[in-house]
Amino acid sequence: MEKNKNVKNDQIEASKKVLSEDVTVYQDVLDGKVVISKDNDDDSDEHSFPPKDELKDAKNVEEHLENIKNKCKFKQEYVDSKILLSVNHLKQYFFFGKGPNRYKLKAVHDVSFQIHEGECFGLVGESGCGKTTTGRSIIRLYDITSGSIYYKGYRIGAGSRWNEKEIKYTKIRLNKKLKELKNALNKQEITQEQYEKECHEAKEYAENVIKIQNAKIKQIKYDQSHVDRNLMSEIQMIFQDPIDSLDPRMTVESIISEGLQIQGQRNKAENHKKVVAALEKVGLIEDYANRYPHEFSGGQRQRIGIARALVMNPKFLICDEPISALDVSIRAQIINLLNDLKEEMGLSMLFIAHDLSVVKYFCDKIAVMYFGEIVELATSDELFKHPLHPYTKSLLSAIPKPNPLTEKNRVRIVYNPAESHDYSVEKPKFVEILPGHFILANSPEVEKYKEEIKQLDLENEHKENE
Ligand SMILES: Nc1ncnc2c1ncn2[C@@H]1O[C@H](COP(=O)(O)OP(=O)(O)OP(=O)(O)O)[C@@H](O)[C@H]1O
Numbered sequence: 001m002e003k004n005k006n007v008k009n010d011q012i013e014a015s016k017k018v019l020s021e022d023v024t025v026y027q028d029v030l031d032g033k034v035v036i037s038k039d040n041d042d043d044s045d046e047h048s049f050p051p052k053d054e055l056k057d058a059k060n061v062e063e064h065l066e067n068i069k070n071k072c073k074f075k076q077e078y079v080d081s082k083i084l085l086s087v088n089h090l091k092q093y094f095f096f097g098k099g100p101n102r103y104k105l106k107a108v109h110d111v112s113f114q115i116h117e118g119e120c121f122g123l124v125g126e127s128g129c130g131k132t133t134t135g136r137s138i139i140r141l142y143d144i145t146s147g148s149i150y151y152k153g154y155r156i157g158a159g160s161r162w163n164e165k166e167i168k169y170t171k172i173r174l175n176k177k178l179k180e181l182k183n184a185l186n187k188q189e190i191t192q193e194q195y196e197k198e199c200h201e202a203k204e205y206a207e208n209v210i211k212i213q214n215a216k217i218k219q220i221k222y223d224q225s226h227v228d229r230n231l232m233s234e235i236q237m238i239f240q241d242p243i244d245s246l247d248p249r250m251t252v253e254s255i256i257s258e259g260l261q262i263q264g265q266r267n268k269a270e271n272h273k274k275v276v277a278a279l280e281k282v283g284l285i286e287d288y289a290n291r292y293p294h295e296f297s298g299g300q301r302q303r304i305g306i307a308r309a310l311v312m313n314p315k316f317l318i319c320d321e322p323i324s325a326l327d328v329s330i331r332a333q334i335i336n337l338l339n340d341l342k343e344e345m346g347l348s349m350l351f352i353a354h355d356l357s358v359v360k361y362f363c364d365k366i367a368v369m370y371f372g373e374i375v376e377l378a379t380s381d382e383l384f385k386h387p388l389h390p391y392t393k394s395l396l397s398a399i400p401k402p403n404p405l406t407e408k409n410r411v412r413i414v415y416n417p418a419e420s421h422d423y424s425v426e427k428p429k430f431v432e433i434l435p436g437h438f439i440l441a442n443s444p445e446v447e448k449y450k451e452e453i454k455q456l457d458l459e460n461e462h463k464e465n466e
């Protein structure tokens with residue numbers, strides 16, 4: 001296979017050494033989809049967004065510390081604005097090896113999005129971009145590296161790497177400041193008295209930042225071990241692979257009721273009733289409960305996977321590519337089933353897919369993900385009206401057209417980040433270009449995209465008038 005030009009040889013060597021067991025990761029590195037690097041390499045890019053100057057707002061440090069003391073973090077504003085799930089600056093890195101040979105793989109870089117009650121939110125991107133990792137982080141299959149996740153206002157997951165880096169950089173900034181002051185004193189730009197005063201202030205400030213960050217790390221650890229189990233059981237996930245995710249040695253009944261048992265519901269008769277109700281909801285019959293997964297077709301197995309999630313009476317469902325592994329003929333059935341369940345049970349959803357055609361009609365909002373980051377986010381209508389990011393355009397160009405005449409002229413756009421963007425001078429930020437429409441871009445790109453919006457509006461007007 002031809003090597004991707006953007007992948008450096010040392011990365012490939014490193015991935016071979018550390019990941020020789022894990023073929024999929026190695027392939028992703030070869031394809032240039034993920035980067036692995038030494039953990040102690042320059043990490044300033046990880047600490048890009050500036051710290052809030054919390055000390056300025058707090059009347060005193062003690063008061064601030066009191067506020068973050070051992071209690072699970074809760075944000076009323078999410079409840080007030082009907083935000084069911086909020087994912088903030090989520091980072092999920094995987095680490096391999098030890099000591100100087102410790103490597104990190106950034107599966108998810110910096111992902112933020114919010115899902116309102118009753119909303120269906122689509123997460124779309126190519127294989128290996130971190131969609132499943134995002135879903136798995138939400139249901140706490142991983143301890144997240146950095147960022148936070150709130151469900152119903154409660155913080156259900158948080159990582160402390162950002163806070164650890166903040167401590168590291170505070171120390172670096174302090175040393176720099178002290179050196180500058182020493183130089184200024186040597187050059188007699190400041191007096192001895194001024195020097196001592198400023199040194200004292202800088203040290204005190206740094207000490208307070210470190211104290212606060214340490215308290216926050218403690219709180220994150222506390223939150224991680226005190227998450228309400230009942231609250232978590234409201235979030236369920238339908239896994240990507242309907243074949244691998246069902247244990248072949250267990251009957252359908254034991255697969256579906258496993259979650260109930262883990263939650264402490266051990267009444268067999270009650271559980272059986274719930275299993276039957278869940279099977280009926282997904283269009284299967286009671287008799288199937290005693291059978292084993294291999295006796296079923298792909299579509300039926302996916303239904304069993306859905307029943308396993310439904311038995312927990314979820315409020316929020318993560319569907320990880322629920323139809324990708326199925327025959328085209330069965331896909332519509334599963335989509336219809338999910339749609340009915342959404343209405344019937346008032347579910348909110350995170351729907352993961354790798355192409356836009358599936359999510360177009362099913363989701364209210366769509367986030368397009370590339371290489372561990374969200375590059376564009378908007379309502380479905382808005383995204384199809386104003387697709388701006390070159391990667392979104394490339395995904396759109398992959399959708400076959402129903403009309404054979406236009407299909408013949410469809411040109412597949414290939415996305416190559418190195419050609420599409422120049423981030424050497426200014427790094428991109430996630431900006432709101434139209435109300436509710438966000439895009440990862442730097443200022444020259446924002447100007448360019450604004451022009452494109454005008455152009456697209458003109459074209460749409462023409463089409464309507466024709
Ligand atoms: N447990 C893990 N340990 C190490 N690396 C992992 C782990 N899980 C995922 N990765 C790597 O993280 C990256 C993102 O994987 P992820 O499964 O989230 O992608 P995806 O978008 O769901 O892809 P697909 O569409 O193929 O399901 C990949 O490079 C993958 O190899």
Ligand SMILES: [Mg+2]
Nearest residue numbers: 131132133240
């Ligand atoms: Mg996946």
